[in-house]
Amino acid sequence: SEVQGLAIRCLAPLCRRVPDALKEDMVDKLCAELLAIGKPAAAAAKHGSDESAFGMKSSRDVASLSLKSIVTELPANDPACIVVSKRLMPQVIAGIQQGNLDDDLKLECLELLNEALNRVSGGVSSFHKS
Numbered sequence: 001s002e003v004q005g006l007a008i009r010c011l012a013p014l015c016r017r018v019p020d021a022l023k024e025d026m027v028d029k030l031c032a033e034l035l036a037i038g039k040p041a042a043a044a045a046k047h048g049s050d051e052s053a054f055g056m057k058s059s060r061d062v063a064s065l066s067l068k069s070i071v072t073e074l075p076a077n078d079p080a081c082i083v084v085s086k087r088l089m090p091q092v093i094a095g096i097q098q099g100n101l102d103d104d105l106k107l108e109c110l111e112l113l114n115e116a117l118n119r120v121s122g123g124v125s126s127f128h129k130s
Helices: 002-017 019-036 041-046 049-073 080-095 103-119
Strands: none
Touching: 002 019, 002 049, 002 080, 019 049, 019 080, 019 103, 049 080, 049 103, 080 103
16 A cells, blocks of 8 residues: 555665664564564464465565665665664575475565675675684
């Protein structure tokens, strides 16, 4: 809806202005929504499969668009971009490695990872094992 679109567009400017702890919390909550952490498919099936499945997909779409907006609209040299990317990447990688995600969701995760890596490729050396 239009309200969701406006809210998504406000996230990147908001990310520039809030403390790092809130940035991390925003990313954590959006990643949890994207990967449906704590929301197993069986629970959705219990409460009316068609409507719950649609609602779950809709909230995943909003979370995905929100994360993409944050990652793409923050300038690469902005410290907020580095904070967001460092918080986002491990969760997205874990999501890709989950066996229970459908291919569309894995593709969303790969796109997010690609965008984050393109933005802060020099700042990810801390992820490499020595």
